[in-house]
Amino acid sequence: MEVLKEKVEEEEEAEREEAAERGKKMMRPVEMRREEPPMTQEMLRDLEKKLSEIEIVIPEQPSIITKDTIDISKLPLSYQSNTLKEEHLLEVADNFARQYSHLCPDRVPLFLHPLNECGVPKFVSTTIRPTLMPYPELYNWDSCAQFVSDFLSMVPLPDPLQPPSHLYSSTTVLKHQKGNCFDFSTLLCSMLIGAGYDAYCVNGYGSQDLCHMDLTRDVCPLTMKHKEVVQEEEKVPPKKYTIKPPRDLNSRFEQEQEMKKQEELQGEEERRRKEEEQRLLEVEKAKTDPLHGLRVHSWVLVLSGKREVPESFYIDPFTARSYSTQDDHFLGIESLWNHKNYWVNMQDCWNGCKDLVFDLGDPVRWEYLLLGTDKAPLSVAEEEDDTMNDDDNDDVENLGKEDEDKSFDMPSSWVEQIEISPEAFETRCPNGKKVIQYKRAKLEKWAPYLNSNGLVCRLTTYEDLECTMTLEIKEWFQNREDTLQLRHINKSTGLNIDYFKPGHPQALRVHAYKSMQPEMDRVMEFYETARVDGLIKREETPKTMTEYYRGRSDFLSYRHVDFGDRVKKLALNSAESNPRPMVSPASPSVLYFRPQGVCHCCLSLSLCLLPSQVEPVEHTKKLLYQYEAMMKLKNEEKLSRHQAWESELEVLEILKLREEEEGAHTLTISIYDTKRNEKSKEYREAMEHVMHEEHLRQVEAQLDYLAPFLAPFPPGEKLTHWQAVQVRDECLSDFKQRLIDKANLIQARFEKETQELQKQQQWYQENQVTLTAEDKAWYLSYYSQAVFRMRILEQRLNRHRELAPLKYLALEEKLHKDPRLVEFLEVFI
Numbered sequence: 001m002e003v004l005k006e007k008v009e010e011e012e013e014a015e016r017e018e019a020a021e022r023g024k025k026m027m028r029p030v031e032m033r034r035e036e037p038p039m040t041q042e043m044l045r046d047l048e049k050k051l052s053e054i055e056i057v058i059p060e061q062p063s064i065i066t067k068d069t070i071d072i073s074k075l076p077l078s079y080q081s082n083t084l085k086e087e088h089l090l091e092v093a094d095n096f097a098r099q100y101s102h103l104c105p106d107r108v109p110l111f112l113h114p115l116n117e118c119g120v121p122k123f124v125s126t127t128i129r130p131t132l133m134p135y136p137e138l139y140n141w142d143s144c145a146q147f148v149s150d151f152l153s154m155v156p157l158p159d160p161l162q163p164p165s166h167l168y169s170s171t172t173v174l175k176h177q178k179g180n181c182f183d184f185s186t187l188l189c190s191m192l193i194g195a196g197y198d199a200y201c202v203n204g205y206g207s208q209d210l211c212h213m214d215l216t217r218d219v220c221p222l223t224m225k226h227k228e229v230v231q232e233e234e235k236v237p238p239k240k241y242t243i244k245p246p247r248d249l250n251s252r253f254e255q256e257q258e259m260k261k262q263e264e265l266q267g268e269e270e271r272r273r274k275e276e277e278q279r280l281l282e283v284e285k286a287k288t289d290p291l292h293g294l295r296v297h298s299w300v301l302v303l304s305g306k307r308e309v310p311e312s313f314y315i316d317p318f319t320a321r322s323y324s325t326q327d328d329h330f331l332g333i334e335s336l337w338n339h340k341n342y343w344v345n346m347q348d349c350w351n352g353c354k355d356l357v358f359d360l361g362d363p364v365r366w367e368y369l370l371l372g373t374d375k376a377p378l379s380v381a382e383e384e385d386d387t388m389n390d391d392d393n394d395d396v397e398n399l400g401k402e403d404e405d406k407s408f409d410m411p412s413s414w415v416e417q418i419e420i421s422p423e424a425f426e427t428r429c430p431n432g433k434k435v436i437q438y439k440r441a442k443l444e445k446w447a448p449y450l451n452s453n454g455l456v457c458r459l460t461t462y463e464d465l466e467c468t469m470t471l472e473i474k475e476w477f478q479n480r481e482d483t484l485q486l487r488h489i490n491k492s493t494g495l496n497i498d499y500f501k502p503g504h505p506q507a508l509r510v511h512a513y514k515s516m517q518p519e520m521d522r523v524m525e526f527y528e529t530a531r532v533d534g535l536i537k538r539e540e541t542p543k544t545m546t547e548y549y550r551g552r553s554d555f556l557s558y559r560h561v562d563f564g565d566r567v568k569k570l571a572l573n574s575a576e577s578n579p580r581p582m583v584s585p586a587s588p589s590v591l592y593f594r595p596q597g598v599c600h601c602c603l604s605l606s607l608c609l610l611p612s613q614v615e616p617v618e619h620t621k622k623l624l625y626q627y628e629a630m631m632k633l634k635n636e637e638k639l640s641r642h643q644a645w646e647s648e649l650e651v652l653e654i655l656k657l658r659e660e661e662e663g664a665h666t667l668t669i670s671i672y673d674t675k676r677n678e679k680s681k682e683y684r685e686a687m688e689h690v691m692h693e694e695h696l697r698q699v700e701a702q703l704d705y706l707a708p709f710l711a712p713f714p715p716g717e718k719l720t721h722w723q724a725v726q727v728r729d730e731c732l733s734d735f736k737q738r739l740i741d742k743a744n745l746i747q748a749r750f751e752k753e754t755q756e757l758q759k760q761q762q763w764y765q766e767n768q769v770t771l772t773a774e775d776k777a778w779y780l781s782y783y784s785q786a787v788f789r790m791r792i793l794e795q796r797l798n799r800h801r802e803l804a805p806l807k808y809l810a811l812e813e814k815l816h817k818d819p820r821l822v823e824f825l826e827v828f829i
Contacts, residue, residue, distance in 0.1 A: 070172065072118050078414040079169065080118045085411045089123050092408060093342075096369050100344065110335060110344065111203045114167040122414060127167055127186055128201065128339040129415040132194040135425060141302060144191045145320035150428045150445065152187070153178040154213045154318055160295050163203060169415040177430045181211070181298040184317035188300050190418060193339060198303040202314075204333040204353070206297030208289045213318040220438035221321075222459050222474070280465075293331045301325075301336060303358060312358055326354045340410050342369040370408050440465060449676065453665040454480045481668050482661040506654050507531045516659060518652055519580070538647065545647060561644045579645055705811075706731060706820065724821045735811050739804045746800060750793040757786045 072080065082090070093112045100110060113121040137143050155178050157164055164180055170187040173179045179187075185201045192199035209217060289295075300315040314323040314330060323329060332349035333356065335342065343360055344367040360366045428434075432447035444458045457476040463469040473489040486499040498511040507530035513522040521541050528536040528550050537548040547559045563580040669676045674684060709727045713719065719727070764771070764779050771779070815821060 111163040129413040130193040131418040148188045149320035185298040188317045198306040200301045200336040202336045205331040207329045210329045211295045211297045220441040479667045481666040746797045
C-alpha cells in the first residue's frame with residue numbers, strides 16, 4: 001500500500017515538473033513573470049459562478065408555430081377534438097395505410113393524418129377549406145398564387161426527407177404569416193377550389209432549388225422582354241393611273257454586304273452568349289445534390305376542365321410560378337388529395353413526373369381511399385357494352401348499389417372560414433416588405449403607403465452573378481399625386497426614364513433625361529388628347545429642339561429649332577429673361593435682302609433673288625406679290641419664334657414642377673379609405689361625437705330626477721300634499737346648491753391658474769437677465785397656455801351664470817308638470 005502511495009506521489013511530482021516546463025516555454029523571453037499565489041477556494045467558486053453564467057445558445061430550426069405563440073384555449077372545439085365521423089375516417093385511413101404497407105412494403109408511409117396545432121390528428125382532406133375570397137383580384141389562379149407567395153414567409157421542413165408531423169389550419173398560418181410547403185399548398189388549394197378550379201395538394205419530391213425556394217438560377221420574369229407582334233400593313237392595290245415611284249439608286253451589293261456583316265455580328269454575339277450559358281450550366285451541374293430525388297416537397301396540381309383550363313399544370317406555392325407536368329423540377333409523386341378524396345400514385349416515377357397520367361378515375365394508376373369520389377372510373381369499351389346482356393347489366397347495377405352502401409362521404413372541414421382582412425390584403429408581405437433574389441437580379445416589394453414616396457416594387461439587375469455591379473434599376477410607384485408609375489434608371493448610360501399615368505398637370509407621359517438641369521439632352525412625350533396644341537413628343541439638346549404634333553387643324557406635324565450661343569448679360573442671368581437666340585436655317589426659297597440702317601422695307605427687284613422656277617406664273621414676278629409673300633413669311637417667322645420661346649418656357653415650367661413633385665412626393669388617398677383620409681376621418685369622428693352626445697342626452701332624459709328624494713317614502717304609496725311640497729322644495733334646493741358649487745369650482749380653478757401665472761411672472765421678472773433662450777421659450781409657451789386656460793374658465797363661468805337661472809326655471813316648470821306631483825302642487829297653488 002505504501003509502495004502504491006509512493007508511486008502516485010512520484011507521478012504527481014512528475015506532472016508538476018512537466019507543467020512547470022510548459023509554463024517556462026510559454027513565457028516571453030523579454031518579460032519576467034511573478035509567481036502568483038495558489039488559487040483559493042473562494043476564487044474557484046467565483047470562477048465557477050462566472051463560467052456558469054456564460055450560455056451558448058444553439059440556433060434551432062425555425063418553425064411555423066409553437067405552444068408559446070398560440071393560445072389553444074381560444075381555438076374552436078373543432079380544432080381541439082374530433083367528431084364521430086372524423087374518428088371513423090381516421091380508422092378507415094389507418095386500415096388503408098396497413099393494406100398499403102402490406103402490398104407495397106418498399107414504399108414510404110402515407111401522409112394521411114398529421115397533427116394540427118392542438119396536437120389532434122386530422123385527415124389531410126379535412127384540412128382543406130374551400131373558400132371564395134371577396135376580392136375580385138383573387139378570382140384567378142395566378143393572382144391567388146401570387147398572394148399566397150407574397151403573404152407568407154417560407155419555413156423549410158424540419159426533415160427534408162420526410163413530410164411534416166404537423167399540418168396547421170389555414171387560419172393559423174394566415175395569422176402567423178409563415179409556413180412550410182404543405183401549409184402553402186393547403187391554403188392555395190383552398191382558395192383555388194373556392195374559386196372553381198379542380199385543384200389538388202400534392203405530396204411528392206422536388207429539386208433542391210424548388211424545395212429551398214432558390215431562384216438564383218432562374219431569370220426574373222420582369223426582365224424577360226415580350227416579343228412584339230408586328231402587324232403588317234395591308235398593301236393597297238396599285239391604281240391604274242398612279243405615278244411610278246422614283247427608282248432606287250442604292251447599291252444592292254452594298255446592302256447585301258451590310259446585311260451579311262450584321263448577321264455575322266449577331267451570330268458571333270449569339271455564339272458567345274450560348275458558350276457563357278453552357279459554361280454556367282456546367283458549373284451548376286458540377287454542384288450535385290446528394291439528396292436529389294429524396295427531398296420532400298408539396299405543390300398544387302390543377303387539372304384541366306373546370307374554369308376553362310385547357311391543360312393540366314403545376315403551381316409552386318413558394319414562387320407562384322406555373323410549370324408543365326413534364327418539368328424536370330418535379331421528381332415524383334406519392335399521393336395527392338382535395339377536400340373530397342385521397343389518391344395514391346401507383347405509377348412508376350423512374351423518369352420523374354413526365355410519364356404520369358392524371359386520370360384519377362383509373363384505379364390501376366391511382367388508388368383512391370373513399371368510394372364516394374367525384375372522379376368516374378374509366379369507361380368500358382363500346383364492344384363490351386354491345387355484348388353485355390341484361391343479366392350482366394343487373395349484376396353491374398347490384399354491384400353499384402353495394403358500392404354506394406359501402407361508400408363513405410368525406411366529413412366537412414374542421415377549419416374555420418378563411419378570412420383575409422382588407423388591411424392584410426393590402427399589406428400582402430410580412431411586415432410590408434419582401435425580397436426575392438434571382439439570377440443577376442433582385443426584386444423588392446413593399447406594401448402600398450409603406451414608403452413615403454409611393455414605392456411598391458424595385459427590380460435591380462446586375463452584370464455579374466455575384467450581384468455586385470448594378471446594371472439598371474426599375475422602380476414601380478402607386479398612389480402618386482404626380483401620376484408617376486415607373487422609373488427606369490440605366491447605370492451604365494446615366495439615362496433616367498419616367499413613365500406617367502394619364503392625369504399629370506402637364507399631360508406628361510414619358511420623360512427621358514440624364515439631368516434635371518435645363519438645356520440638356522431630354523425627351524418628353526405627352527398625351528396628345530389631353531393637350532390643346534396636339535403635341536405628342538419634344539426632343540431637346542443643348543443646341544436644338546424638335547417637336548412632333550398630331551391632329552392639329554393647321555396640319556402642323558413637325559417643328560425644328562436650332563439655337564445659337566446665348567449672349568452674356570450681366571443683369572439678366574435666368575433662362576426665362578435671357579433666352580437662347582434662334583438660328584435661321586438656309587432654305588431654297590426666295591431670298592430677301594434688307595440694307596443695314598433701313599427700318600422700313602422698300603422692295604425693289606434688286607433686293608430680291610428669284611431662283612429658277614418650273615413654269616413660273618406671270619403674277620409671281622410682280623413686286624406686290626413678292627411683298628405680300630415676304631410679309632406673310634415674316635409674320636409666320638415671328639409667330640414660329642414666339643411659339644418656340646413658349647416651348648422653352650414650358651420646358652422650364654415642367655422641370656420646376658418635377659423638382660417640386662420629387663421633393664414633396666405627395667400620395668393620393670381615396671375618399672373610401674377612411675383610415676388614411678384625414679378629412680373623412682375628422683368627419684366620421686365629428687359624427688360619432690354628435691351621436692355620443694345625443695345618446696348622453698337621451699340617457700339623461702331617461703334618468704328619474706326625483707328618485708333620490710322619493711327614496712324615504714314607501715314605494716308605490718301615494719304622496720300627501722305636504723310630502724309633495726317637501727319633495728319639490730328639496731329637489732329645487734339641491735339643484736340650486738349644485739349650480740352654486742359648479743360656479744365655485746370654476747372660480748377656484750380660475751383663481752388657481754391666476755396665482756400660478758403670477759408666480760411665474762414674478763419669477764420671470766426676477767431672473768429675466770440670466771434666463772437662457774430655452775427658458776424664455778418655455779416661459780412664453782407656458783404664458784400663452786395659461787392665458788388660454790384662464791380665458792376658457794372665464795367663458796365657462798360667464799356661460800354658467802347666464803344658463804343657471806334658466807336651468808332652475810326649467811326644472812321648476814318640469815316639477816310642476818310631473819305626474820307624481822302635479823295633483824298636489826295645483827291644489828297648493
